[in-house]
Amino acid sequence: MENADVFLGLHDFLERMRQPTAAEFVKAIKSFIVSFSNNAPDPERDSAFVQAFLAKMEADFRAHPLWAGCSEEELESAGEGLEKYVMTKLFARVFASIPDDVKLDDELSEKMAMIQQFIRPENLDIMPAFQNESSWLLAQKELQKINMYKAPRDKLVCILNCCKVISNLLLNASVASEENPPGADEFLPVLIYVTIKANPPQLHSNLLYIQRFRHQSRLVAEAAYYFTNMLSAESFISNIDAKAISMDEAEFERNMEFARALLSGTSVDTQDPGSPYQNNGQHTRAEPAKHNKGLNDNKDTLVRTSASLAKSESKKVTFADELLITKVPSLSDLENKGASMILKEDKLNEVFGEFPYLFASVGDLTVGDVEDLLNNYKQLVFKYVSLSKGLGVSPTPHPPSNPENNAQDHAETTIDSSDGGPVDANNKSEESIDTTEDNSDKVSLIDEKKIESNLPQNEPVAPEGKY
Numbered sequence: 001m002e003n004a005d006v007f008l009g010l011h012d013f014l015e016r017m018r019q020p021t022a023a024e025f026v027k028a029i030k031s032f033i034v035s036f037s038n039n040a041p042d043p044e045r046d047s048a049f050v051q052a053f054l055a056k057m058e059a060d061f062r063a064h065p066l067w068a069g070c071s072e073e074e075l076e077s078a079g080e081g082l083e084k085y086v087m088t089k090l091f092a093r094v095f096a097s098i099p100d101d102v103k104l105d106d107e108l109s110e111k112m113a114m115i116q117q118f119i120r121p122e123n124l125d126i127m128p129a130f131q132n133e134s135s136w137l138l139a140q141k142e143l144q145k146i147n148m149y150k151a152p153r154d155k156l157v158c159i160l161n162c163c164k165v166i167s168n169l170l171l172n173a174s175v176a177s178e179e180n181p182p183g184a185d186e187f188l189p190v191l192i193y194v195t196i197k198a199n200p201p202q203l204h205s206n207l208l209y210i211q212r213f214r215h216q217s218r219l220v221a222e223a224a225y226y227f228t229n230m231l232s233a234e235s236f237i238s239n240i241d242a243k244a245i246s247m248d249e250a251e252f253e254r255n256m257e258f259a260r261a262l263l264s265g266t267s268v269d270t271q272d273p274g275s276p277y278q279n280n281g282q283h284t285r286a287e288p289a290k291h292n293k294g295l296n297d298n299k300d301t302l303v304r305t306s307a308s309l310a311k312s313e314s315k316k317v318t319f320a321d322e323l324l325i326t327k328v329p330s331l332s333d334l335e336n337k338g339a340s341m342i343l344k345e346d347k348l349n350e351v352f353g354e355f356p357y358l359f360a361s362v363g364d365l366t367v368g369d370v371e372d373l374l375n376n377y378k379q380l381v382f383k384y385v386s387l388s389k390g391l392g393v394s395p396t397p398h399p400p401s402n403p404e405n406n407a408q409d410h411a412e413t414t415i416d417s418s419d420g421g422p423v424d425a426n427n428k429s430e431e432s433i434d435t436t437e438d439n440s441d442k443v444s445l446i447d448e449k450k451i452e453s454n455l456p457q458n459e460p461v462a463p464e465g466k467y
Contacts, residue, residue, distance in 0.1 A: 188236075
């Protein structure tokens with residue numbers, strides 16, 4: 001994980017599998033995928049089978065002439081490539097494969113969606129010196145990428161990047177404010193806050209997937225520490241209540257009810273004297289919690305968390321009270337405001353620098369750009385529809401696409417060649433973290449076809465991802 005610069009991954013693995021002497025490995029992989037796919041889902045058994053297969057194959061690699069004289073980095077790369085290939089092929093079969101996991105995903109996502117409407121850093125006892133919500137958006141962005149990838153390592157890197165951004169921000173804040181260097185007591189509450197605000201898709205299933213199918217020999221050291229923090233964050237959020245976030249019980253229930261109504265699009269009369277959102281003109285001040293019970297409950301699986309952190313003495317205003325005086329803008333209002341701001345920009349190229357196809361013409365595009373464009377389109381539609389729903393506005397429908405084109409989109413059944421995996425933000429400051437894709441791990445469709453012809457044609461195909 002730490003040696004991202006020498007990671008050869010899937011490309012190196014497929015290159016070696018094309019060699020005639022690799023026929024025995026190709027046959028073994030084919031047999032494993034077919035036999036695995038014929039069994040009904042059983043998470044514990046599936047995990048044991050995959051772990052045993054990966055360990056055996058990596059041991060065989062070391063003893064095979066194909067890797068004779070190779071360095072440890074190259075052998076590590078072969079193992080990473082094998083894991084990435086096998087799990088990409090089995091992704092649809094093992095990810096969120098049982099109803100209970102799907103149900104927990106939905107419940108956790110719904111809870112985060114409600115809590116993020118009113119939670120503040122001080123509710124988690126985050127000291128003012130360490131509060132930096134604008135910069136925390138970088139960490140949220142990294143965590144939200146987790147469903148863009150299928151390989152366990154790539155999903156894990158999304159978590160690591162998120163955690164490293166938080167660590168760097170806390171370290172910089174401690175230097176600037178001359179506070180003691182931050183530890184687990186400072187880190188975990190921020191990770192919980194960032195996770196709630198990010199509300200990453202299928203968080204529960206993603207964490208289970210990494211636990212079950214990331215090679216255990218590599219889920220160690222820094223990766224294990226940050227992953228354990230994320231497990232603790234999930235546990236805390238799942239069991240969150242008024243006491244856990246230093247909030248008065250009545251205020252918590254009122255805020256949750258209001259958030260639930262807001263997200264469901266239910267009309268709420270906040271002016272009704274009998275409404276639970278009325279505060280009789282008085283803002284509620286939450287009684288400070290004696291201790292943050294939810295955080296302390298996780299100390300057996302993590303470095304001891306704080307029994308009590310510095311509390312904000314500023315007067316707390318409830319979420320419901322704020323909405324009484326805040327008008328939520330419509331989607332069209334936001335679009336018009338944004339368009340006006342864009343027109344005032346001096347350098348539009350810089351504004352749209354992250355969208356390379358915006359100024360391209362048809363003649364500039366290649367066949368290789370199609371998948372990238374399709375994935376970008378899916379992201380755009382999802383974000384637009386989500387924003388529309390959140391604001392209670394019907395999204396503008398788009399003309400139906402050509403059925404022939406849709407059929408062509410699904411014609412490819414090879415590995416998602418653009419699932420290159422995220423770049424590991426290895427101890428970089430938040431300003432210089434590289435979030436571009438790691439092209440060293442990408443394989444062209446032509447290269448894949450050469451090995452795919454020797455591998456099974458009836459294994460489950462992973463659902464289309466964003467990358």
